[in-house]
Amino acid sequence: MLNGLRGRLNWWRYKLSVLNSLGGQFPRSCPICGYEGLFSSVGVPPRADGKCPNCGSYERHRLFHLFQDRHQLIKPGEAVLHFAPEASVRRSIEAVAGKYVRADINPDAADIVLNIENIDLPDAEFDVVVASHVLEHVDDGAALSEIKRILKPGGRLIAMIPIVEGWNQTYENADVTTDEGRTLHFGQDDHIRYYGADFRDRVKAAGFKLTEYTAQEPDVSNHGLLRGEKVFVAAA
Numbered sequence: 001m002l003n004g005l006r007g008r009l010n011w012w013r014y015k016l017s018v019l020n021s022l023g024g025q026f027p028r029s030c031p032i033c034g035y036e037g038l039f040s041s042v043g044v045p046p047r048a049d050g051k052c053p054n055c056g057s058y059e060r061h062r063l064f065h066l067f068q069d070r071h072q073l074i075k076p077g078e079a080v081l082h083f084a085p086e087a088s089v090r091r092s093i094e095a096v097a098g099k100y101v102r103a104d105i106n107p108d109a110a111d112i113v114l115n116i117e118n119i120d121l122p123d124a125e126f127d128v129v130v131a132s133h134v135l136e137h138v139d140d141g142a143a144l145s146e147i148k149r150i151l152k153p154g155g156r157l158i159a160m161i162p163i164v165e166g167w168n169q170t171y172e173n174a175d176v177t178t179d180e181g182r183t184l185h186f187g188q189d190d191h192i193r194y195y196g197a198d199f200r201d202r203v204k205a206a207g208f209k210l211t212e213y214t215a216q217e218p219d220v221s222n223h224g225l226l227r228g229e230k231v232f233v234a235a236a
């Protein structure tokens with residue numbers, strides 16, 4: 001009886017501590033909007049200090065911005081095509097791009113409707129394609145070959161993906177066909193795989209040369225980033 005009570009009390013203490021953490025654990029600074037202070041949690045289950053309360057940026061958006069700033073992933077004046085365009089990344093691109101086009105499969109989400117597996121654009125049209133958290137949703141072989149086709153010679157794909165670096169092999173499973181199954185197996189109801197370290201082989205097999213930029217300290221603790229998260233830059 002007493003043990004049961006103690007167990008329930010601990011469970012409530014645990015739930016309260018999770019609730020408490022939602023409003024921010026440590027002060028962070030946002031490289032996108034300049035906000036300094038507590039961040040909020042984002043996602044289910046929550047990622048503490050994931051979201052800037054001022055501009056709404058997530059960890060991956062801030063990482064993209066930092067590396068764009070530091071390494072000029074996109075060079076001034078370049079023509080950029082941005083798939084599934086997130087507002088926080090848009091700001092970073094628009095500050096530097098000469099031409100900027102946002103594309104999505106959903107007509108309400110962007111400037112033009114494009115299917116990344118079968119891109120309705122001529123060859124060698126863009127200097128840079130940005131696809132952050134897109135490839136895990138689609139036939140990536142088709143998408144990578146289409147992206148390569150519409151890039152100018154020397155153009156680059158900037159890609160971010162969820163990846164399990166401890167896996168040598170990407171996990172795909174044809175038996176997983178429901179929303180619930182995809183959430184269980186791939187982390188989200190519209191993901192169709194979970195990448196392993198061989199993501200790199202897929203990109204190289206499509207004819208790209210790969211460079212990687214990794215979230216490290218002190219950036220991780222300063223800006224609320226995901227440890228080890230990567231920005232992949234694939235040169236056509």
Ligand SMILES: [Zn+2]
Nearest residue numbers: 030033052055
């Ligand atoms: Zn911000």
